[in-house]
Amino acid sequence: MKFLSSFxxxxxxxxxxxxxxxxxxxxxxxxxxxxSGIVKIIENGKFVKQLPLNEDTTYTHQTDRGTNTIEIKDNxxxxxxxxxxxxxxxxxxxxxxxxxxxICLPHHLVILIQESTSSSADFVI
Amino acid sequence: xxxxLSILLIFSIILSICGCSSTKNINEKEKKEYKLRxxxxxxxxDTFCAFYAFxxxxxxxxxxxxxxxxxxxxxxxxxxxxxxxDGISNIRTINNNAGISPVKVDKxxxxxxxxxxxxxxxxxxxxxxxxxxxxxxxxxxxDLATQEEDPIISVxxxxxxxxxxxxxxWDTVQIDEKNSTVYITDSMVSLNVGSIAKGYAAxxxxxxxxxxxxxxxxxxxxxxxxxIDGKGSNKDFWKVGVVNPEKYEEEEYLLTLNIKAKSxxxxxxxxxxxxxxxxxxxxIIDLKTGFPANSIRAVTVITDDxxxxxALSTALFIMPINEGKKYVESLNNVEAIWILKDGKTIQSSxxxxxxxx
Numbered sequence: 488m489k490f491l492s493s494f495x496x497x498x499x500x501x502x503x504x505x506x507x508x509x510x511x512x513x514x515x516x517x518x519x520x521x522x523s524g525i526v527k528i529i530e531n532g533k534f535v536k537q538l539p540l541n542e543d544t545t546y547t548h549q550t551d552r553g554t555n556t557i558e559i560k561d562n563x564x565x566x567x568x569x570x571x572x573x574x575x576x577x578x579x580x581x582x583x584x585x586x587x588x589x590i591c592l593p594h595h596l597v598i599l600i601q602e603s604t605s606s607s608a609d610f611v612i
Numbered sequence: 613x614x615x616x617l618s619i620l621l622i623f624s625i626i627l628s629i630c631g632c633s634s635t636k637n638i639n640e641k642e643k644k645e646y647k648l649r650x651x652x653x654x655x656x657x658d659t660f661c662a663f664y665a666f667x668x669x670x671x672x673x674x675x676x677x678x679x680x681x682x683x684x685x686x687x688x689x690x691x692x693x694x695x696x697x698d699g700i701s702n703i704r705t706i707n708n709n710a711g712i713s714p715v716k717v718d719k720x721x722x723x724x725x726x727x728x729x730x731x732x733x734x735x736x737x738x739x740x741x742x743x744x745x746x747x748x749x750x751x752x753x754x755d756l757a758t759q760e761e762d763p764i765i766s767v768x769x770x771x772x773x774x775x776x777x778x779x780x781x782w783d784t785v786q787i788d789e790k791n792s793t794v795y796i797t798d799s800m801v802s803l804n805v806g807s808i809a810k811g812y813a814a815x816x817x818x819x820x821x822x823x824x825x826x827x828x829x830x831x832x833x834x835x836x837x838x839x840i841d842g843k844g845s846n847k848d849f850w851k852v853g854v855v856n857p858e859k860y861e862e863e864e865y866l867l868t869l870n871i872k873a874k875s876x877x878x879x880x881x882x883x884x885x886x887x888x889x890x891x892x893x894x895x896i897i898d899l900k901t902g903f904p905a906n907s908i909r910a911v912t913v914i915t916d917d918x919x920x921x922x923a924l925s926t927a928l929f930i931m932p933i934n935e936g937k938k939y940v941e942s943l944n945n946v947e948a949i950w951i952l953k954d955g956k957t958i959q960s961s962x963x964x965x966x967x968x969x
Binding site for chain 1: 615618619622623626651652653654655658659660662664681758759760830832835836837843850851852853854855865868876877878912
């Protein structure tokens with residue numbers, strides 16, 4: 488590349504780097520966010536734990552009142568075990584949409600999905 | 613060397629620009645961000661409550677939420693018919709002193725009972741809070757049938773039901789506003805405000821929020837939703853999903869409603885019930901027969917006042933559907949949707965205005 492002056496080589500190099508950097512930034516901003524939501528566990532009205540919705544796992548939450556085991560699978564949450572008196576929480580369908588909840592009233596537990604891009608109602612009655 | 617240095621310089625400039633913008637976002641998030649915040653209470657009215665409000669800071673929201681929570685706890689204690697609380701005379705106290713003596717109570721209880729009394733006439737006697745005696749029989753049977761250990765599934769004796777059904781009447785309830793006392797003159801009559809109390813309490817909270825000009829708030833108290841204005845300063849609609857009565861199997865909502873400055877209430881047979889001999893016995897009692905209403909699966913009502921919505925949803929759940937439809941059309945500013953046993957739905961004439969696309 489002897490025919491290009493040294494200065495021109497510098498310019499080409501600088502702009503190539505800038506271009507790569509810009510492409511990198513653009514990819515970063517426009518890449519779809521991998522997160523599909525957060526599962527929040529609220530006990531007695533206080534937020535106590537959160538788990539990502541897109542990672543399959545089971546989690547057992549213990550309180551003075553009792554125990555609930557939740558399962559996160561395929562971006563949905565359900566209660567697979569609980570020692571409350573009527574097991575209403577276990578009968579609930581698996582939730583996946585933003586704002587959906589499963590309640591275990593005897594244990595004062597609320598399982599909530601937030602920051603999910605899937606739309607949902609603000610209230611479900 | 614110079615070349616390498618200039619390359620390094622450019623890289624560091626690019627990196628710091630990226631870094632700057634993300635730090636800026638974090639700082640802004642921690643300080644002030646006008647957004648929707650939520651809190652959940654599980655210790656009032658034996659049900660779940662969600663409170664939503666738009667505030668600038670987390671701190672503002674927490675202060676407001678605590679205030680609302682405390683107000684709800686107070687209403688819960690005053691309106692409780694199953695428990696008494698130290699130093700508080702509530703509706704259970706009134707019931708326990710039926711045929712004995714007047715009980716001095718807080719004005720909030722007086723106001724509730726007057727409201728309940730007005731609802732009896734307004735709902736053509738389908739909702740009557742003086743039928744506590746027959747309602748408590750069903751409460752017991754539902755509890756026994758749904759308890760985890762050794763559930764007892766049986767149906768009350770019809771004679772017992774009919775006897776209990778006789779014991780009612782606002783004429784037996786003496787409300788003395790001047791002295792703030794309530795006296796049930798007949799020892800066999802008891803008050804059960806379950807069909808109205810939650811909606812009524814939600815409306816009192818809504819009134820308070822309106823008074824303080826706290827718009828863009830909403831509350832769901834055990835299925836009674838009331839909204840103060842729209843969702844945020846853009847005045848969007850709050851989305852209220854009406855659940856499929858088969859909700860523990862299906863996950864789709866039956867439909868979604870656009871709600872702004874309105875109240876919504878649902879009465880259904882799928883929350884507190886038991887099944888005996890292929891019959892479903894739910895917690896909403898038809899006061900004409902003394903047995904749980906059984907003609908539809910659910911009804912959802914939209915109107916302005918949450919207490920009225922609560923009372924109406926109960927009444928419409930019991931009313932035969934043709935009567936219910938005529939009744940709703942005769943009312944101003946009330947719309948409803950009935951969900952029948954076969955899954956079909958019937959809407960009042962302008963209900964579709966509320967359905968979200």
